[in-house]
Amino acid sequence: MNKVVIFGVGLIGGSFARALKEAGAVGTIVGMGRSRASLQRALELGIIDVVGDDIATAVKDADLVLLAAPVAQTGPILEALRPHLDARIVVTDAGSTKSDAAAAARVALGDKAGRFVPGHPIAGRESNGPDAAIPDLYRGKKVVLTPLAENDERDVELVAAAWRACGAIIHRLTAEEHDKVFAAVSHLPHLLAYALVDDIAHKPHAELLFQYAASGFRDFTRIAGSSPEMWRDISLANQAALLTELDAYMAQLARMRAQLAAGDGAGLQAVYGNAREARERWIATIEAAEAPPAQDQAE
Numbered sequence: 001m002n003k004v005v006i007f008g009v010g011l012i013g014g015s016f017a018r019a020l021k022e023a024g025a026v027g028t029i030v031g032m033g034r035s036r037a038s039l040q041r042a043l044e045l046g047i048i049d050v051v052g053d054d055i056a057t058a059v060k061d062a063d064l065v066l067l068a069a070p071v072a073q074t075g076p077i078l079e080a081l082r083p084h085l086d087a088r089i090v091v092t093d094a095g096s097t098k099s100d101a102a103a104a105a106r107v108a109l110g111d112k113a114g115r116f117v118p119g120h121p122i123a124g125r126e127s128n129g130p131d132a133a134i135p136d137l138y139r140g141k142k143v144v145l146t147p148l149a150e151n152d153e154r155d156v157e158l159v160a161a162a163w164r165a166c167g168a169i170i171h172r173l174t175a176e177e178h179d180k181v182f183a184a185v186s187h188l189p190h191l192l193a194y195a196l197v198d199d200i201a202h203k204p205h206a207e208l209l210f211q212y213a214a215s216g217f218r219d220f221t222r223i224a225g226s227s228p229e230m231w232r233d234i235s236l237a238n239q240a241a242l243l244t245e246l247d248a249y250m251a252q253l254a255r256m257r258a259q260l261a262a263g264d265g266a267g268l269q270a271v272y273g274n275a276r277e278a279r280e281r282w283i284a285t286i287e288a289a290e291a292p293p294a295q296d297q298a299e
């Protein structure tokens with residue numbers, strides 16, 4: 001690719017830029033953003049080559065545009081892009097929710113919705129901004145594409161090839177499948193981690209509690225160090241699926257509360273034992289899968 005434009009040069013957009021550069025897969029990278037200071041920082045760090053000014057100049061002759069801003073920005077950015085999308089430019093995104101992205105593309109792009117190929121890298125961490133960006137964030141990690149019926153297969157392939165150049169393994173799901181899966185294994189855990197830390201922080205003796213919190217608490221709550229704006233947007237964008245998972249979890253908590261209140265040690269141990277075994281199997285599976293990729297799976 002000669003030119004790639006990135007809207008939102010933070011952890012995800014910045015790591016994409018660094019990975020493409022390291023792979024020699026791109027000529028020029030233009031950064032577009034909300035905060036001038038953060039774009040300037042990305043330029044200083046060598047993540048981008050140019051700070052974009054007006055959108056028309058930024059996207060002129062671009063091969064690929066990546067949206068890597070909080071998901072509520074997808075619609076407004078696509079609307080701003082629409083007049084400047086010639087027949088060649090492919091747009092993709094890295095947002096954590098996918099049904100909302102498809103809907104936003106259809107509203108904002110109308111008959112050009114097919115130019116937008118939705119995607120989601122399953123890699124990241126709690127730190128954000130351009131300083132957190134690293135070139136090997138996506139190495140051996142999955143990227144889920146949720147193509148629209150309107151997409152041209154060649155455009156989907158261009159997006160897949162860009163992520164493969166970053167070392168990622170391409171998977172495909174429908175947007176609905178994607179949002180149900182990630183409500184359970186990503187969006188709910190973030191909500192729970194924020195809820196626990198907020199609850200403790202509001203207790204009168206919070207300082208004492210934090211003083212004695214150990215590494216288990218730190219592990220459990222690491223993701224509560226993530227961007228509140230990003231997680232507000234994800235929670236609202238995937239509201240229905242997240243509510244379903246939250247209700248199921250509350251029912252599980254109610255069962256375990258009853259076991260605890262009844263002194264049902266066998267019941268509690270059965271839950272703990274089942275969870276430990278399931279976690280061990282999961283860790284073994286992902287460790288095997290994230291060993292050097294052989295080839296794309298499930299395309």
Ligand SMILES: NC(=O)C1=CN([C@@H]2O[C@H](COP(=O)(O)OP(=O)(O)OC[C@H]3O[C@@H](n4cnc5c(N)ncnc54)[C@H](O)[C@@H]3O)[C@@H](O)[C@H]2O)C=CC1
Pocket residue numbers: 007008009010011012013032033034035038068069070071073077094095096097120121122123124125126127128129130227230234
């Ligand atoms: N943090 C993570 O671990 C992961 C995040 N994602 C998704 O990637 C996206 C970006 O997340 P991060 O890179 O972690 O966040 P970040 O906070 O590091 O970077 C986001 C950047 O977007 C910029 N921005 C905000 N509004 C904008 C707009 N209207 N136009 C252009 N730029 C704008 C911000 O100034 C910031 O520099 C989010 O949609 C998130 O759901 C996906 C996978 C993992």
Ligand SMILES: O=C(O)C(=O)Cc1ccc(O)cc1
Pocket residue numbers: 095096121122123124125126186223
């Ligand atoms: O910090 C962590 O471990 C994460 O869970 C990172 C993450 C955040 C959001 C995503 O959509 C995907 C991955």
